[in-house]
Amino acid sequence: MGTFCSVIKFENLQELKRLCHWGPIIALGVIAICSTMAMIDSVLWYWPLHTTGGSVNFIMLINWTVMIVYNYFNAMFVGPGFVPLGWKPMKIILRNKTSIESWIEEKAKDRIQYYQLDEVFVFPYDMGSRWKNFKQVFTWSGVPEGDGLEWPIKEGCHQYSLTVRYKVIEDYSGACCPLNKGIKTFFTSPCTEEPRIQLRKGEFILATRGLRYWLYGDKILDDSFIEGVSRIRGWFPRNCVEKCPCDAETDQAPEGEKKTR
Numbered sequence: 001m002g003t004f005c006s007v008i009k010f011e012n013l014q015e016l017k018r019l020c021h022w023g024p025i026i027a028l029g030v031i032a033i034c035s036t037m038a039m040i041d042s043v044l045w046y047w048p049l050h051t052t053g054g055s056v057n058f059i060m061l062i063n064w065t066v067m068i069v070y071n072y073f074n075a076m077f078v079g080p081g082f083v084p085l086g087w088k089p090m091k092i093i094l095r096n097k098t099s100i101e102s103w104i105e106e107k108a109k110d111r112i113q114y115y116q117l118d119e120v121f122v123f124p125y126d127m128g129s130r131w132k133n134f135k136q137v138f139t140w141s142g143v144p145e146g147d148g149l150e151w152p153i154k155e156g157c158h159q160y161s162l163t164v165r166y167k168v169i170e171d172y173s174g175a176c177c178p179l180n181k182g183i184k185t186f187f188t189s190p191c192t193e194e195p196r197i198q199l200r201k202g203e204f205i206l207a208t209r210g211l212r213y214w215l216y217g218d219k220i221l222d223d224s225f226i227e228g229v230s231r232i233r234g235w236f237p238r239n240c241v242e243k244c245p246c247d248a249e250t251d252q253a254p255e256g257e258k259k260t261r
Contacts, residue, residue, distance in 0.1 A: 018076055031072065035065040096125045096133035104162055104209075124157035163206045163217070166241035172199040174234075181237045185213045190235050197234035205241055213238050 018024065038061055047054035092098060097105070101123070108121045127133055136145045136152060145152050150159055172178065174196045177189045190211060197219060199205070207217035219232040 024076065027072065031065075031068055035061075035068070038065075093137050094130040094133055096127065096136065097123060101125070101162070122154065122157060122161070124153045124159075124161040125151060127152065127154060163208050165220075165244045166205045166207055166215070166217070167244050168199045168201055168203040168205065168240060169242050170199075170240040171201055172196075172236055172240045174198040174236075178237065181239060182213070185237045185239065188213045190214055190216075192235075195234040197232055197236055199236055199240055204244070205236070207241075210238065215241065 019028075039058070042054075042058055042061055043049065046057055049055060049058055105121065105123055127136070139145065153159065153161070172181070176196060177186050179186060188211065194216070199219075204220040205215070205217045206220060207215045209216050214235050215238050216235050217233060221230075221232065
């Protein structure tokens with residue numbers, strides 16, 4: 001029903017022009033003809049409507065017709081699988097970049113501009129041409145390249161180019177709202193069901209996202225961890241870690257050189 005409500009709204013009336021095309025018109029015609037003929041056949045050749053079987057059969061036909069029309073308009077005005085309006089799958093394939101990765105790229109470029117860093121952000125999964133990106137998805141075998149964990153990357157990049165490596169400099173118990181990590185850290189604890197992870201001084205973390213006072217990432221495991229534990233990830237206070245020197249050389253902002261906005 002939300003789809004039909006969005007069509008009725010005045011500001012979305014221009015979306016009705018999508019129906020003014022031979023494709024949607026033919027599709028609606030086919031739906032109308034097939035549904036009408038099915039109902040006529042049901043009345044003429046199946047059980048009489050005054051019987052239980054006839055009533056159930058006729059109600060099922062009407063139900064299928066309503067579902068077909070409902071999903072047809074969902075596909076027209078919302079998109080397959082209820083994706084947002086304006087979703088362009090081919091554009092995503094040619095760029096080899098999802099919406100989340102586009103957001104990550106914008107954040108990285110904004111950081112470079114804000115701190116006036118002498119570096120260029122390189123997106124690791126863009127192979128350099130739309131044809132190469134296209135071939136990664138549409139292959140002769142029908143199976144895209146990659147195994148779901150590791151994907152082909154651009155030369156000079158690695159699988160963790162979108163992450164930042166941190167070293168733990170202060171222990172953290174994994175408390176949801178730690179009292180000993182600062183008042184701002186206490187009151188800005190992420191409101192999410194995602195877990196917190198315990199930290200021990202000297203451990204390493206691959207951070208993938210974060211807030212002003214919190215970070216989210218994967219702990220780099222070693223042989224000392226329990227067998228069978230393949231991944232430990234969650235939130236932790238930002239002031240418990242520091243960026244590794246190898247990453248900080250090209251990522252740390254010079255003191256007093258922040259751009260004035």
